[in-house]
Each structure stands twice: as C-alpha cells, then as structure tokens.
Amino acid sequence: MCKLCAYAETVITLCAERAHRMSASDDPRRVHFQSPEYLVDRLDAIAELFDKDRTDLLVEAIREYIEDTADSETFQELVATKYYDDQLAFETVKQLVGAETAQRLRLLKADLEDEPLDLAAPDDVDVYDGDATAVETAADDEQ
Numbered sequence: 001m002c003k004l005c006a007y008a009e010t011v012i013t014l015c016a017e018r019a020h021r022m023s024a025s026d027d028p029r030r031v032h033f034q035s036p037e038y039l040v041d042r043l044d045a046i047a048e049l050f051d052k053d054r055t056d057l058l059v060e061a062i063r064e065y066i067e068d069t070a071d072s073e074t075f076q077e078l079v080a081t082k083y084y085d086d087q088l089a090f091e092t093v094k095q096l097v098g099a100e101t102a103q104r105l106r107l108l109k110a111d112l113e114d115e116p117l118d119l120a121a122p123d124d125v126d127v128y129d130g131d132a133t134a135v136e137t138a139a140d141d142e143q
Contacts (some may be wrong), residue, residue, distance in 0.1 A: 047134055084112060113139055 040054075047054045069075050077094050082088045083105055094102040 076101065080108075084109055 043057060046055050050057075076097055079088065079093055083090070083093045089095075090102060090106060092124055093105060096102075097105070
C-alpha cells in the first residue's frame with residue numbers, strides 16, 4: 001500500500017471513529033405511529049413470551065432492519081448515486097451508510113469532480129514496439 005493510500009485509510013478510520021463517538025447517543029426519543037391491530041396483538045404476545053417490553057422488541061426490530069438495509073449492495077449503490085448527484089447531503093449519507101462508508105464516498109466524489117488530466121501521449125515511447133496494426137473501420141462496415 002502506498003503512503004497516500006495508507007494516509008487516506010487512516011484518515012477515514014479516525015473520522016469514522018470520531019463521528020461514531022459524536023453520534024452514539026442512546027437518548028430515547030418518543031415516536032408515535034399507527035399499526036394494524038393484529039400486528040400489535042402479535043407483538044404483545046411475543047413480548048410476553050420473551051418477558052420483554054413491546055418497545056424493546058420494536059427498537060430491536062427497527063435496528064435489525066436498518067442494519068440489514070444499510071448492508072445491502074442495492075441500498076449502498078442508491079445512496080452513492082444520489083450523493084454523487086447532489087441529492088443527498090453528506091450528513092444524511094453518514095446516517096444512512098455509516099461514517100466510514102460515507103468518508104469513502106466523499107473521497108470518491110471529490111475524485112469524480114476533479115477535471116481529468118489533459119496529458120498528451122508520450123513521443124519518446126513506442127508502446128507497440130513497432131507492431132501496431134491499423135484498422136480500417138469504413139471498409140469493415142460495408143461488408
């Protein structure tokens with residue numbers, strides 16, 4: 001691994017760790033929603049079976065769903081596409097895919113936004129070692 005890549009990996013790791021510490025809040029937030037009665041009844045029966053609180057089961061189910069969704073390739077591709085198209089802010093990306101992946105996307109986006117290098121082909125190197133073959137496309141199209 002080159003020094004630049006090692007440095008970038010270290011920066012990403014440190015940023016991810018810092019972001020996690022800053023956002024790792026377990027303060028509860030009250031959420032109200034409506035659900036079909038049969039789902040609430042089933043949830044209550046499961047909670048009673050496991051001797052758990054309904055809220056604990058809901059939080060666990062939401063956490064698992066979010067982790068499964070965030071780990072899916074389709075979801076990550078969608079987040080990346082929307083971020084690259086400026087439809088998602090970096091902070092939102094960080095919430096959706098985690099700080100480490102968000103940092104990687106930020107670096108890739110910066111690379112994509114850079115202007116391509118306008119380099120001329122080298123004059124002093126014969127990459128084909130004299131064995132270049134010309135291709136006539138107009139003649140091939142007529143056949």
